[in-house]
Every structure is written in structure tokens, then in C-alpha cells.
Amino acid sequence: xxxxxxxxxxxxxLKTPTGIQGFDEITGGGLPKGRPxxxxxxxxxxxxxxxxGFLVRGATQFDEPGVFMSFEETNEELIKNVASLGFDLExxxxxxxxxxxxxxxxxxxxxxxxxxDLEGLFIRLGYAIDSIGAKRVVLDTIESLFxxxxxxxxxxxxxxxxxxxxxxxxxxxxxxxxxxxxTLTRQGLEEYVSDCVIMLDHRVTEETSTRRLRVVKYRGSxxxxxxxxxxxxxxxxxxxxxxxxxLKHKISNERxxxxxxxxxxxxxxxxxxxxxxxxxxxxxxxxxxxxAAHFAEAACKRGERVLFFCFEESPEQLIxxxxxxxxxxxxxMQKGLLQFHAIxxxxxxxxxxxxxxxxxxxxxKPDIVIMDPxxxxxxxxxxxxxxxxxxxxxxxxxxxxxxxxxxxxxxxxNTLESTDVSISSLIDTWLLLRDIELSGxxxxxxxxxxxxxMAHSNQIREFIITNHGxxxxxxxxxxxxxxxxxxxxxxxxxxxxxxxxRKNDIEQxxxxxxxxxxxxxAQIATMQIDFELEESEAVKMIETEQDTIKRLEQDKIExxxxxKASIKKITTNKMKK
Amino acid sequence: xxxxxxxxxxxxxxxxxxxxxxxxxxxxxxxxxQTPKAITAxxxxxxxxxxxLKGKYSIEVIDLLINPQLxxxxxxxxxxxxxxxxxxPVRKIIGDLSNTERVLVGLDLLPVS
Numbered sequence: 281x282x283x284x285x286x287x288x289x290x291x292x293x294l295k296t297p298t299g300i301q302g303f304d305e306i307t308g309g310g311l312p313k314g315r316p317x318x319x320x321x322x323x324x325x326x327x328x329x330x331x332x333g334f335l336v337r338g339a340t341q342f343d344e345p346g347v348f349m350s351f352e353e354t355n356e357e358l359i360k361n362v363a364s365l366g367f368d369l370e371x372x373x374x375x376x377x378x379x380x381x382x383x384x385x386x387x388x389x390x391x392x393x394x395x396x397d398l399e400g401l402f403i404r405l406g407y408a409i410d411s412i413g414a415k416r417v418v419l420d421t422i423e424s425l426f427x428x429x430x431x432x433x434x435x436x437x438x439x440x441x442x443x444x445x446x447x448x449x450x451x452x453x454x455x456x457x458x459x460x461x462x463t464l465t466r467q468g469l470e471e472y473v474s475d476c477v478i479m480l481d482h483r484v485t486e487e488t489s490t491r492r493l494r495v496v497k498y499r500g501s502x503x504x505x506x507x508x509x510x511x512x513x514x515x516x517x518x519x520x521x522x523x524x525x526x527l528k529h530k531i532s533n534e535r536x537x538x539x540x541x542x543x544x545x546x547x548x549x550x551x552x553x554x555x556x557x558x559x560x561x562x563x564x565x566x567x568x569x570x571x572a573a574h575f576a577e578a579a580c581k582r583g584e585r586v587l588f589f590c591f592e593e594s595p596e597q598l599i600x601x602x603x604x605x606x607x608x609x610x611x612x613m614q615k616g617l618l619q620f621h622a623i624x625x626x627x628x629x630x631x632x633x634x635x636x637x638x639x640x641x642x643x644x645k646p647d648i649v650i651m652d653p654x655x656x657x658x659x660x661x662x663x664x665x666x667x668x669x670x671x672x673x674x675x676x677x678x679x680x681x682x683x684x685x686x687x688x689x690x691x692x693x694n695t696l697e698s699t700d701v702s703i704s705s706l707i708d709t710w711l712l713l714r715d716i717e718l719s720g721x722x723x724x725x726x727x728x729x730x731x732x733x734m735a736h737s738n739q740i741r742e743f744i745i746t747n748h749g750x751x752x753x754x755x756x757x758x759x760x761x762x763x764x765x766x767x768x769x770x771x772x773x774x775x776x777x778x779x780x781x782r783k784n785d786i787e788q789x790x791x792x793x794x795x796x797x798x799x800x801x802a803q804i805a806t807m808q809i810d811f812e813l814e815e816s817e818a819v820k821m822i823e824t825e826q827d828t829i830k831r832l833e834q835d836k837i838e839x840x841x842x843x844k845a846s847i848k849k850i851t852t853n854k855m856k857k
Numbered sequence: 858x859x860x861x862x863x864x865x866x867x868x869x870x871x872x873x874x875x876x877x878x879x880x881x882x883x884x885x886x887x888x889x890x891q892t893p894k895a896i897t898a899x900x901x902x903x904x905x906x907x908x909x910l911k912g913k914y915s916i917e918v919i920d921l922l923i924n925p926q927l928x929x930x931x932x933x934x935x936x937x938x939x940x941x942x943x944x945x946p947v948r949k950i951i952g953d954l955s956n957t958e959r960v961l962v963g964l965d966l967l968p969v970s
Contacts, residue, residue: 384932389948391963394955395897399889400921400933407925429935429951 293500296344296416296452299337300330302519306504307495311476316443316453318473320465321480326491326512327456328353329365330480331418333517334454336367338416339377346416347379347408347451351424355380365516379408385428392430398438402445409451417446417453423467443472464496475499481507490630493519511635518635531555532681539578540571542752543711546728546737552709553733555681557674559704561688562713566724567745568687569593571711572650573602573609574750575685580612584647587640588620591656595620606748619644625656630669633657637673641682649677653687667706674706708732713743716764723764726752742768882906882914883943887933890922894953898937901954909966939963 295309304310311317311334319327328350335346350358358380359369372378381404409417422439429435446453455473457465464470470477477496482489492507510519535550544551552558558575560568576586590598598620599609612618621640628636641649651673657666670686677684686707704710710729715722724743728736741752742764753768763771886902888895899918906914921928921936931940935951941964950963961967 381929383934385934391948391950391959392952393950393959393963394952395894396935396937396952397894398934399936400887400928400938401935403889403921403925403936404928404933407928425934 295501296338297342298334299341300333300517300519302508302510303493303517306508306519307498308502311452311454312498312501313452314447314450315475316446316455316473317476317478318455318457318465318469319478319480320457320459320469322459322482325480325482326510326517327480328358328420329362329512329517330478331420331454331456332358332362332367335378335416335418336362336369336372336516339372344415345377345379345412346418347381347405347412347414348418348420349381349383349405349408350420351383351385352421354382354384358382364514365512366514367516376412379412379414381405381408383424385424387428387430390428396431396434398425398435398442401438402442406449409449415451417451419453419455421456421458423457423465423469426467439469440472480510490632509630509632509634511632513639518639530679530681536582536683537578538571539574539576540750540752542741543571543726543750546739546741546752547709547731548734548736550734552683554683555678556683556708556732557678557706558683558685558709558711559688559707560685560711560713561690563690563715566713566715567743567750568689568713569598569652570602570605570607570745570750571713572652572685572687573598573605573607576609576618576648576650577607577612579648580615580617583617585644586612586618586648586650587644587646588618589637589640589649589651590620590622591625591651591653593652594622604747605745605750619646630657630666634669634672638676641677641680646682648683648685650685651687653689655688671706704730709736718764718767721765721767723767725764881943882910882941883917884914885917885919885931885940885942887919887921887928887931887936887938887940889936890920895937897953897955898939901957901960902939905954905957905960905964905966909961909964 294313295307295311296313297304297310319330321327332348335348338344338346348358353361362369369378369380373380383401383404405417408414425435425439426432443453443455455469457467457469459479460466460468464477464479474497476498479494479496481492481494483492484490491510491512493510494507495503495505508519510517532554534554535548535552536554537544537551538547560571562568572588576588579586588595588598593601595613599613602609609618613620619640621636623633623636625633637649637651654670655666657669674684707730709731711726712729713724713726715724724745725740726743727738727740730736739754741754744751744753884902884906886899888898899916902916906916919927921933931938931947931949937951937953939950939954939960941948941950948963948965950960954960958967
């Protein structure tokens with residue numbers, strides 16, 4: 281122990297990279313170099329595979345040969361079992377990169393008589409290590425010895441000696457152990473291997489299973505303490521350490537079109553931010569997938585790569601359905617810009633989904649990821665887990681500047697704004713689609729619930745799915761709320777009618793005035809005529825009067841003439857006056 | 858416990874052919890160097906064989922320190938280990954063979970009592 285401590289003081293802990301994807305990241309470099317590491321876990325959780333991955337990658341990537349001492353599987357079985365993961369053990373053995381040693385122990389064949397030790401095991405292991413110059417050793421599963429050898433006292437003492445011996449040999453070792461009921465391993469191996477303990481777990485919740493890995497302890501090193509999901513697939517073992525500790529995503533000011541012009545207009549006329557997370561939520565059949573498909577098409581037209589995860593429909597079905605609204609996804613698929621990933625949510629556990637997503641994104645390197653819909657993951661009471669998963673996906677996508685569009689199905693109107701998985705805090709732009717039941721019709725409306733970093737429209741728009749895509753119409757706001765569908769049309773007709781009536785009214789009024797004016801003019805004309813008549817009559821009367829006066833005077837004169845003299849007087853009188 | 862009982866029954870059944878066969882006994886003793894345990898084991902083995910199998914046995918001592926590659930052939934873990942190669946079936950006895958009775962049981966040499 282003292283020796284070990286002084287070693288630690290003089291130099292920092294060296295690490296042996298495992299080459300297992302993700303593992304080296306969470307442990308800051310790999311397993312402790314020259315020390316044994318305990319890997320424990322229940323049956324079928326991947327202990328053997330972890331060990332094998334460690335050795336094969338050591339041999340192929342780091343030029344460190346390894347010894348695999350198996351206490352359970354024979355060499356032939358091992359070779360066959362890992363061949364499916366792309367490991368060619370026979371080739372490695374041939375090239376002296378790997379040594380397989382199957383230790384078979386059968387209690388019924390063994391009779392114990394007196395004192396013994398496990399020097400035989402040491403010699404075999406030592407021989408295997410020396411013959412290929414191994415740097416890595418895996419003992420899988422050494423606990424089998426407990427079943428084979430009756431004397432536990434000797435066995436425990438020998439195991440302690442074995443681990444010391446491994447340290448002295450300077451090999452980086454992995455010792456696997458079955459999980460115990462109360463202890464980490466059934467036989468308490470953690471007592472002997474105390475430098476690094478890794479726990480693998482295979483848990484089934486709500487009928488889906490998830491594999492997880494946790495670094496229980498790692499002396500002399502920082503390490504991630506979370507449970508990390510891992511997966512075993514055709515390329516072996518991989519771990520996803522994607523719970524970023526800080527929100528340090530690079531952000532972009534670039535805007536990208538949503539593929540729906542009217543929607544872009546609602547978002548300052550420019551569309552979404554690149555690298556943002558968009559949620560389209562709504563009740564069943566409101567056109568969430570259509571919005572997603574528009575976005576996909578728009579991206580492909582810009583020459584960007586789109587990865588479309590569909591969890592409900594097969595790609596063929598989706599393509600057919602989108603064709604009916606005029607979106608031709610197939611062309612883009614053929615051009616290689618669009619890739620579909622159709623998996624039933626129940627097919628894997630959540631973590632596996634996460635892993636698969638991760639992998640698909642890594643392979644395809646898309647600019648845009650669409651997941652349709654996300655809430656099918658929620659089976660039973662797993663909201664927190666789903667949220668964690670989405671958080672990881674969002675984090676991962678954001679850190680890679682990938683724009684993500686999720687759709688989410690909301691169950692009923694009451695919880696419209698608090699989607700099932702309560703992920704709103706992760707979302708940058710949230711479009712809400714809902715249907716409005718009015719006068720025997722179900723119509724769709726859309727509005728922008730939130731959109732971080734932009735002055736978005738607050739309007740509720742009617743959302744119409746036509747054979748050439750999605751259209752957004754201005755919705756009529758009536759006394760009973762938003763009017764949509766035929767109610768909107770009725771309203772439009774009403775307004776048109778009203779307008780017509782008004783126009784008629786004006787026309788009528790104009791005519792009335794015209795008529796009145798004409799009447800007045802006519803009246804004036806008659807009056808003038810009357811006046812003229814009167815005038816002329818009056819003139820005539822005056823003339824007659826004057827004539828009469830003249831005649832009277834004439835008569836007077838004539839009378840005076842007849843009387844003589846008096847005429848003059850009259851004339852002089854007139855003169856004097 | 859159950860398993861052991863079955864095994865001992867098996868042994869009793871097998872005893873008859875073993876007794877009638879006069880074939881040579883081939884015994885292999887695996888050791889690692891001249892350790893006290895190895896020496897004790899060899900002495901004990903020699904004594905038992907002289908007592909029970911006089912004249913029809915051969916003992917081969919394999920030192921794994923010298924020939925480590927031989928260890929995996931007989932699946933040797935513990936040392937010392939005595940392997941009965943002949944007559945078949947192969948039997949293994951681990952330890953320094955100090956418990957004579959158990960060695961005889963292990964070698965199917967214990968007469969039916």
C-alpha cells in the first residue's frame with residue numbers, strides 16, 4: 281500500500297484508453313493503467329463484451345496485445361459470439377495480438393485433499409501474458425471459481441494475491457463479476473479490486489429495457505458520476521456521455537425558412553433560427569407532420585441534409601401522404617438529402633433510442649433533424665425519463681448546430697399548452713396547432729406560442745391543408761371567438777352582402793337627390809313660365825291702361841275743341857304746374 | 858450436498874469395472890517448483906500408490922515453472938493437482954494429498970465398505 285501511495289504522489293495516474301466509444305470521455309482517458317478494474321452487473325448486461333471490446337480495440341488501435349481468460353465460455357463459443365460484432369478473434373490470435381484461455385472448472389471432477397494454492401492459474405496467466413507481451417488482461421468471470429473450488433478461505437487469499445500479482449505485472453486488467461444482492465458482486469470482489477469499479481445495469485421499466493453504465497469509483501481520477509446509457513450493436517459497445525454540463529452552445533443568427541411562407545411572415549418574415557429547437561404540438565390530425573414535411577422540403581431545396589425520424593408511420597406511408605398535399609419527399613430521398621429512420625418507440629428503451637439517434641445523426645451529419653412525434657415515447661409514467669432523453673437530444677443537436685423540429689401530440693385541450701413531456705423549457709420556437717369546433721365543423725388554427733429571440737406574430741391564423749401544401753389564412757374574429765371554415769366563409773359572405781347593401785343605399789340616395797334636384801328645377805321652370813305669363817299679361821294690361829288714358833285725353837281734347845277755349849286753360853294750368 | 862451424493866453413488870457403480878481391469882494406471886502430478894507442498898504431495902502419492910497399486914502405476918511429475926504451456930491441457934488451476942489419466946474417466950485431485958481417504962475416494966480406490 282505504501283509503495284502504491286508513493287507511486288501516486290510521484291506521478292499522476294496514467295490511463296489506458298479502452299477505445300470504447302464514449303467511455304474514455306467519461307473517465308477522462310480510460311481505465312487506470314496497470315491496475316485491475318472491476319466490472320460488475322447482472323446477467324446479460326454486457327460485461328464480457330466490454331472486456332472483449334477493451335482487448336480487441338487495444339490490439340487493433342493501440343497496439344497492446346491482450347489475454348482473455350474465460351471461466352465461462354469456451355474459446356470457440358467466444359469467437360462465434362463476438363464475430364457478430366465484427367471482431368475477428370481468430371485472426372488476432374494468429375497474429376499474436378490476443379490470447380484466449382478457457383479455464384474450465386468442474387466441481388464434480390475435483391477432489392480436495394489438503395493444502396493447495398492457485399499457482400496453476402497464475403502460471404497459465406503469466407505464460408499467456410509473456411508469450412504475446414500482453415498489456416491488457418480480462419478475467420471473465422472469475423467468480424466461477426467460487427462454484428468450482430470448495431475451500432473459500434484459500435480462494436479468497438489467492439484472489440487477493442492474484443490482483444496484487446496483476447498489479448506487479450503492470451497489466452491493465454478487467455475483472456468481471458456477477459452482481460450480488462447487497463454487494464456489488466456476488467462474492468464481494470470489490471474488496472480486492474478497489475481502484476476502479478464500473479457497474480453495468482440492464483433495467484426493464486414499462487416493458488422496455490435499457491442498458492446503463494456507471495463509474496462507481498475511480499481512485500485518483502475525476503469521472504462522470506451519472507448513469508450513462510450504452511448500447512451494444514453491430515459495431516460493439518458504445519456509451520453516450522451526452523449530458524452536457526454547461527449551456528454553451530454556439531448560436532447562429534442565420535434564419536431559415538419554415539417552408540410555409542405565411543408562417544415565415546409570422547416569424548418576422550424570416551423563419552426559424554438555425555440551430556434552434558422547434559416544437560409543433562397539437563391534437564390529433566391537425567397537420568403537425570405536414571408542417572414538418574414542409575420544413576424538410578424547404579431544407580432540401582436549400583441543399584441541406586435532413587434526417588427524419590418517424591415513429592408512427594413508415595417512410596413510404598409518409599411519402600404517399602405528403603404527396604397528397606403536394607410535397608414530393610421522394611425526390612429528395614433519391615438525391616440523398618433526406619433520410620428516414622422509422623422505428624417503433626416501443627422497439628427499444630429510451631436510452632437505446634437516444635443512442636440510435638445519436639448514431640444516425642453522427643453517420644448522416646444532417647443540418648436538420650425532425651422527430652415525429654416525440655411523445656410516443658411516453659408509455660406509462662416515464663415523463664422525467666423522456667424529458668431527460670429529449671434534453672440530451674436537444675443538447676446534442678444544439679451543440680452541433682443542427683436545427684431540430686419535434687412534433688408532439690397533445691391528448692386533450694386542457695393541457696394544450698403543457699405538452700405531455702413538459703419540454704417547453706427546451707423549446708425555442710413553439711407552434712401550437714389546434715382545432716376549433718364551430719357550427720358542426722372542425723377547423724384548424726395555428727399560432728406561435730413562443731419564439732425566443734424574435735418579435736413573432738400574436739395572431740391566430742387559420743391553417744388550411746390544400747393539395748398544394750399548407751396555407752395560413754387570416755382568421756376572422758367574431759363575437760364567439762375565431763371564425764374558421766364555413767363560418768369564416770359565411771362571415772365573409774355576410775360582409776360582402778352588407779357592403780353591397782351599403783353601396784345600393786348610396787346609389788339610391790344619390791338618385792333621390794338627383795330626383796329632388798330635378799323636381800326643384802322643374803318647379804323653378806314652371807314658376808318662371810308663370811311669372812313670364814303674368815309679366816306679359818301685366819305689360820298688356822299696362823298698355824291697355826295707357827291706351828285708355830290716351831283715349832280719355834283725346835276725348836277731353838276733342839271735347840274741348842268742340843267747346844273751344846277751355847283747352848288752353850287746361851293747357852296753361854298744366855304749364856304752370 | 859445432493860450433487861456430492863450422486864457422485865459418490867456413481868463412483869460405487871463404476872467401481873466394479875475398475876477393480877477388474879488390471880490396466881496400468883497413469884498418474885500425473887502437476888507442481889510448480891520444489892515447494893514444500895509439492896514435495897509433501899509427491900511423498901503422499903508415492904505411499905498411496907505403493908500401498909494400493911503396487912507394480913501397475915506410473916507417476917509423471919510436471920513442473921509448470923518449466924513447462925507452463927502444459928497447464929491448460931488438463932485445465933490446471935490449483936497446485937498441486939493430481940490427474941488420473943488412466944483408467945478413464947479422468948479425475949482430478951487437488952491439494953497435497955495428505956488426506957489419504959479422500960485421495961482413495963478421488964481415485965476410485967476405496968473398497969466398498
